[in-house]
Amino acid sequence: MKLKEIVFATNNKNKLRELREIVGDKFNILSLSEIGCHDDIVEDGSTFAENALIKARYVKEKFGYDCFADDSGLEVDALGGAPGVFSARYAGEPSNSEKNIDKLLSELSDKSNRKARFKTVFALIIDDDTQFFDGTVTGTIVMQRYGCDGFGYDPIFLPDGKRLTFAQMSHDEKNEISHRGIATRKLIKYLLSKD
Secondary structure: OOOOEEEEOOOOHHHHHHHHHHHOOOOEEEOOHHHOOOOOOOOOOOOHHHHHHHHHHHHHHHHOOOEEEEEEEEEEHHHOOOEHHHHHHOOOOOOOHHHHHHHHHHHOOOOOOOEEEEEEEEEEEEOOEEEEEEEEEEEEEOOOOOOOOOOOOHHHEEEOOOOOOHHHOOHHHHHHHOHHHHHHHHHHHHHHHHO
16 A cells, blocks of 8 residues: 555644654645545534544545544543543634633642643544544643743643643753654554555
């Protein structure tokens, strides 16, 4: 099987950029808009894996492309794993990273346990075969924003063993250790094994 082109079921420019940086020239990654999909795919699953699969199936069934989709989020121990699958919409619709961070910092203001983890799950559909790949990075939620790069909760997430938040790191530094970087490398390894 020669797989050189595959759809990443997202229109999130930040996720797309990160993934293309990690993948390099191994595959041509197409976004939803590049295949003419401008639909708002409803993610109503209760887990990252369910949401990822909903998006991948939608694209495969409606557009016929081999594709993969991800769902990612932040889980905070002191909040019982919240925001979890609601990470992007934590402060309500429409999705707003600054408001999400404000809400999270407010809810953690009286908490001493600030342990958290970022998780990503990819669902990949090639022909009739479905595979899942995941990545997790553990860390701590800091007291205020640091750094202006990255996106989402990056300015307040300090990975274990590091002195910089995700938002203070270069793209390469973040991709090396991030949840999405880990999951992407598993995905690429699988795709290359099919090649």
